[in-house]
Amino acid sequence: MGEPFLGQGKGFFLRRAAVNSTITSVPGMRVGHWTDGEAATGCTVVLCPPEGAVGGVEVRGAAPGTRETDLLRPGSLVQRVHAVLLSGGSAFGLDAATGVVRYLEERRIGYPSPAGPVPIVPAAILYDLNVGEKGVRPTADSGYQSCLRASTDPVPQGSVGAGTGATVGKAKGMAQATKGGIGSASLRLPAGPPAADASGYTVGAVVAVNAFGDVRDPDSGELLAGPRRAEGGFLSTLDLLLAGSAQPSPIATHTTIGVVATDAPLTKEQANRIAVMAHSGIARAIHPSYGMGDGDVLFILSTAPEETTAKVNLTAIGAAAARSVELAIVSAILFATGLAGIPSAAEWREAHP
Secondary structure, three states: OOOOOOOOOOOOOOEEOOOOOOHHHOOOOEEEEEEEOOOOEEEEEEEOOOOOEEEEEEEOOOOOOEEOOHHHOOOOOOOEEOEEEEEOOHHHHHHHHHHHHHHHHHOOOOEOOOOOOEOOOOEEEOOOOOOOOOOOOOOHHHHHHHHHOOEOOOOOOEOOHHHOOOEEOOOOOHHHOEEOEEEEEEEEOOOOOOOOOOOOOEEEEEEEEOOOOEEEOOOOOOEEEOOEOOOOOEOOHHHHHHHOOOOOOOOOOOOEEEEEEEOOOOOHHHHHHHHHHHHHHHHHHEEOOOOOOOOOEEEEEEOOOOOOOOOOOHHHHHHHHHHHHHHHHHHHHHHOOOEOOEOOHHHHHHHOO
C-alpha cells in the first residue's frame, strides 16, 4: 500500500504517497463509512478540517443526483465547505447528508450566520436499489454514523460505504453484472523540477464505482471488470454497443461519484478547473463513461488554510487529480467482494480460470 508508484509514461513524475496511499494522506482529511451489507447499500463521508476546505465540482453524467453543487460554482458567496457525502440509495440517499449536517452543527462547525454556524455539505448519490433490499436506503442516522467512524486511517476499500451495492458492466443486464465498490488512492508531487510550483503537495481521491461500462487498467488497457461471460472472463461493453447487442439500459441506474482532495492552496475557480481535469481519470478507466444513465460527479477540496497563498502548478495538480481518480477506480474493483449474488471480478476469475 505504501510502495512508490511511478507512472508508465516517461517523465511522469507522480508517485504514490508513502505509508497511507489513500485520500486521508492529504492533511486534514478524514473518511468514514456506514455499511449495510445485508441490504447492500451504504454511504461515505469525507470530513474537512473544522475551518472547511475550498470546494469545486464537475458534473459530467446525464443522470446526476446531487445536493449543494450550485454553491461550489465560481461567483457564489460560500467559499468553503465542511464535508462531502457520497451515498447509495439513489435520490433517497441524499437524506444521509442531513445526519452529516447534524454532526457538524453539534460541534459548531459551519458557515457563520447570525443564528450560528451552518454546515455546508455537498453530496452525490448512486443507484443501488436493484441490488439487495430496495426499500433500505441510507438515512440521516447513517450519515451521522459515518461521521462518528471517520478517521485519518487508510480508507477501507471495496464493498463498503457508498460502494456497498455498486456494480459495473451492465450492458447485458444485472444478471451478468460484476461487483463494483469504493476505492481510494493518493499521489505526492515532489518539490522542484519538473514541477517547480508543486511544492510537495499531496493529491488524493476516493471514488465509488457504479458504472454502466467496463473498468480497464488505464495503463495496459486490460479489461478488469465488465459484463460476465458464462464461460469466464468479461465482455467488452464498447463492442456490445457498437454491435447493437447491448441490452437497453434502465435510465439513471448507474453513476460514478467521488472526491478529490489536496493540500495545495486553490481558489474556487482553480478548484473547479481541477475538477474538469480530474474527470479524465474516469474517462481513462471506465469504458464508456458519461452515458445517459450515468450521473458521474467529482468534487474537489483544497484543505490549505484560508490565509495560505502560493503559486501552484495547476497542470501538475490536475494531472495528479486525474491519476488518483484512475487508481482509485482500479482499487475499487480489486478490493471488491461479491454481494447479493453478484461476484467480484476476482471471484469470477477464480471460479472460471
